[in-house]
Amino acid sequence: MNLKPKKILKNSLILSFAIGLLITSSCKSEKNIVQDRVQVTPSTDTDSLAEVEKRRVLRLIQEKEAKISGYKASARRDFDLLHTDLDLAFDWARQAVFGKARLKLVPYFYPQNELVLDAKDFEVGAIYLIQEEEQRKLNYRYDEKQLKIYLPSVFTSKDTLEVEINYTAFPERNSGEGSEAITDNKGLYFIDPLDTIPGKPTMIWTQGETEHNSKWFPTIDKPNERHTHLFKLTVPDSLVSISNGELIKQEQLGNGFRKDYWEMNLPHAPYLAAIAIGDFGKVEAKWRDIPLGYYVEKGFEKGAAKVFENTPEMIGFFEEKLGVNYPWPKYDQIVVQDFVSGAMENTTASIFYEDLRLNEREAIDSEWDYIIAHELFHQWFGDLVTTESWANLTLNEAFANYSEYLWNEHKYGEDQAALKLVSEMEGYFAESETKQVDLIRFDYVESEDMFDSHSYNKGGVILHMLRKHLSDTAFFEGLKLYLTKHAFQSVEVHDLRLALEQVSGEDLNWFFNQWFLDKGHPELFFEVDYSQPENILISAFQVQDLENTPLYQLPIEVSWYEGGIRKSKTMRMTQAFQQLALENGTPxxxxxxxxxxxxxxxxxxxxxxxxxxxxxKESKLGVARYEALDSLVAREAKDQLLEILPMALKDSFWSVRENVLGFLQNDPEWREQVDGLEETVYELAENDPKNTVRAAALDLLATWDPERYQPTFLRLANDSSYLIASSALMGLVSATESPVDPAIIGRFEKEGNFRISIPVAEYYIQQEVTGKGQWFMDRLAQLSGEGLYFFLGYFAEYFSRFPEEGKDQAINRLMGLMENDPKSYLRMGAFQALLGFADDERVIQKLNEVASRETDQNLKNYYNYFLETLN
Structure with a gap:
């Protein structure tokens, strides 16, 4: 699963911190350091050392008792679910599912006389035991979460039983109890089922992770279960259905309906079962003999062909890297409306949120490879081999996260991959400020809590470090063994360790203990002694909180350049303080x-x-040059920036070029201080191979002299790239001495892409153009996802300036978004926009009401912070 869009963060890669521990000896063990900390715990006049120690012991006992009582075990297996035969029809008006499920099972080990199934919010009809095609009605007890079926006799592991369950499922019941990562738990979603919302397609789609598929069919909804299945879907014959496995039959039922038979004959976890139904167009492709389908709303097929065009190459690359062929009979990728996360890796049928629904022109600047690679890699890590419990979730998500690095490295180069890795680290470090937990953790509160920057970001970076430690050959051979040995099975973290140990011949307990089975990260302080240039001395300190964080074994790579040639040496740090004499010879x-x-x-x-x-100037690594530029900008080191600016604008790494252009926007004086600077920027705007760099160059020219570059902006406003056209149009709008002809803006009024709508909105606000209230309302209704988020501020500003254009209606629309949108970032955007009406007491009252009902705690805290400021 991918939670949300990711952007490369442009913060400094060097994160400063205060050193809180003075280390005076290089030979102290971790135990001694911890003991020293206990001994120097200050006491008060009323507290004896014995009382301090008593409280410390009591605290430790409470922590350990809480860990035992909160332990989330892997699900006990009383039955092995072999096969599910599901016959489904849908009541679109009631948003209900009519189902008949036949489940084939066998007792796992112990004899059983009761069968317990997960079945949430059903109305249960008759249940039968099927024996030699004879039906025997069974008694049951149902609490709306689990279905306990009483069997007529004791069944052993030598017996196979088949039960039929007739039911109606109501996914809408008890919905809305999602998490920050997965915003709802309906399992199955009806989108505009009665076709009443203009511009909204009618759809059904599912999202089963973690244990939500039991909202629409009875099953053993645990990640350590496996089953094959046949789904028979009764759908309007005007719509398309997609599910796991292969479409083996279509049966015309008459009266406008059809039954589609989808067979999944390879076992996988129940949470990975999925269906999608809608008026989809399909783009067909192939990898060898594997059929590929890209499903999207009709009219967006050409965009889908571009967005997903690298899928065949990705499959081939991952097969080559892993030594394991794509394990399933086909692979479909489906873009839906209102998805409750970023994407989901259902076996053979990944579902993506609507931001990947692009037209042909929008797809020119598609940057969705990361999420496509993420879900594809899950087909091996997560689907073929699946975590046995949510405590081990990182065995799914860390690999999918790291696939983004691998694909970047292969397709776009090591520089882009390295910066991607840095952004992952920064995401984890941001979370670590308020949350530090074991990567493998059995004491989570809710399973969705596992979907965090630990399981994803930290896990992915740890795999990268493991690869660097073992070598590419050993790492990928180990993954091949892990995948082949545990294919179609459940795994825990030690299965990965043992596979890598078997290949490498190396004990890896130390690595897994400190990174997977403990929390935190190293905090390092380095001193470099250059007094002997031919034998440089490096002192390294681990200064993290050793009471709660390991003392790490770390490989520390030291590099330098001799005559432009990069050289390096790696020191293995195993102590809190360590020194390395480089013995470089050449000064x-x-x-x-x-x-x-x-x-x-x-x-x-x-x-x-x-x-x-x-x-x-000398680093061969793009990420190091990026760091140097970022650090100089943060320090406002003008002399040094003047020296490197011409080189930065011509750097081989596009992200460095883009970064320096953004920096130059903040200070117009740079324009006059570097010879040829403006000519270089103009050249980038016209000819840089990366559209994001061209757009940034146009933004800079608009900052410097929008009047001068009006002809350029006018020409490039028609560029095929929306990124470039948007920056050019904003450049036209930026001219104040000679405002752009309204007729030119009028040409772009009906353009649906948010990148064009935003400069048009800016023009209407800046030039105080009235009569455009309906245009703003229409754009709000048409935009979605990130585009809608960026538009909300302009929307609010227009109606706050011109209330006669429909201020009350605008406020109501924003309130509806803030109250009802499933995406937390859009609810936040609506809140931010409503702050533009803070002078209206009714708005503040309503904001307080909505904030009090917000279920996302982080968002709730954000709301309350600003509301307290206003009050």
Whole structure:
């Protein structure tokens, strides 16, 4: 599963922190350091050391008791679910599912006389035991969550039984109890079922992770279960159905309905079962003999062909890397409306949220490879081999997360992959400020709590470090063994360790203990002694809280350049304080520690602005040049920036070029201080191979002199790339001495892409154009996802300036978004927009009411912070 869109963060890669521990000896063990901390715990006049120790012991006992009582075990297996035969029809008006399920099972080990199934919010009809085609009616007890069926006799592991359950499922009942990661738990969703919302397609789709598929069919809804299945779906014959496996039959029923038979004859976990029904167009492709389908709303097929065009290459690349062929009979990718997460890796049928629904022009700048790779890699890690419990979720998500790095490395180069890894680290570090937990953890409160930056970001970076430690050959051979040995099975973290140990011949307990089975991360402080240039001395300190975080064994790579050639040496850090004599021989004036940013650690090292300038000039690694530029900008090191700016604008790594263009927008004086700077920027705007760089260059030219570049902006406003056209149009709008002709803006009024709508909205606000209230209302209704989020501020500003255009209606529309939209970032955007009407007491009252009902705690805290400020 992919939770949300990701952007590369442009924060400094060097994160400073205060050193809280003075280490005076290089030979103390972790035990001794912890003991020293206990001994120096300050006491008060009224507290004896014995009382302090008593409280400490009591606290430890409480923590351990809580860990035992909160332990979430892997699900006990009383039955082995072999096969599910499901016959479904849908009541679109009532948003109900009529089902007949035949389940084939066998007792797992112990004899059983009761069968317990997960079945949430059903109305249960007759239940039968099927024996030699004879039906025997069974008694049962149902609490609307689980169905306990009383069997007529004791069945053993040598017996196979088949039960038939007739039911109606109501996914809408008790919905809305989702999490930050997965915003709802209906399991099955009807989208505009009665076709009453203009512009909204009628659809059904499912989302089963974690244990939500039991909202629409009875099953053993646990990740350590496996079954094959046949889904028979009765659908309007005007619509298309997609499910797992292969479409083996279509039966015309008359009266406008058809029954589609989808067979999944390879076992997989129940949460990975899925269906999607809608008026989809299909783009067909192939990888070898594997059929590929890209399903999207009709009219967007050409965009889908572009968005998903790298899928065949991705499959081939992952097969080659893993040594394991794609394990399923086909692969479909389906884009739906109102999905409750970013995407979901249902076996053979991944579902994506609507931001991947692009027309042909929008798809020119598609940057969705990361999410496509993520869900595809799950077909091996998560679907073929599945975590046995949600406590081990990172065995699914860390690999899918790391696939994004692997694909970037293969397709777009090591520089882009390395910066992607840094952004993953920063995401984890941000979460670690308020949450530090074991990566493998059995004490979670809700299973959805596992979908966090630990399971995803941290897990992915840890796999990268494991790969670096073992070598590519050993790492990928180990993954091949892991996948083949455990194919169609459930796994826990030690299965991965043992496979890698078997291949490499190396004990990896130390690595798994400190990274997978403990919490936190190293915090490192480095000092470099350059007094002997031919034998540089490096001192390294681990300064993390050793009471709650391990003392790590770490590979520390030190690199330097001799005559432009990169050299390196790796030290293995196993102590709280350690020194490395580089023994470089040839005099060196500057070294780099973890230059490629491969280590998950916060680090501090004293470096001057001159040293960062040298780093930018001599480093062969794009991520290190990016870091140097970012650090110089943060320090406002003007002299050094003047020196490197011309090089930065011509850097081989597009992200460096884009970053420096963004920086130059903040200070117009740079334009006059670097010879040829404006000409270079103009050249980038016209000819850079990366559209994001061209757009950033146009933004900069608009900041410097919008009047001068009006002809350029006018020409590029018609560029095929929306990124470029949007920046050019905003450049036209930025002209104040000679405002753009309204007729030109009128040409773009009906354009549906948000990148064009935003400069049009800016023009109407800036030029105080009235009579456009309906245009703003229409755009609000048509936009979705991130485009809607970016538009909300302009929407609010227009109606706050011109209330006669429909202020009350605008407020109501924003309130509806804030109250009802399933996406937390859109609810937040609506809240931010409503703050533009903070002078209206009714708005503030309503904001307080909605904030009090918000279920997302982070969002609730955000609301309350601003509301307290206003009050």
């Amino acid at each position: 060196v004036t500057q070294v780099y520690i973890d230059e490629g940013k491969n280590l998950l650690a916060r680090r501090t090292q004293e470096m001057s602005a001159d040293q960062f300038a040298i780093q930018f």
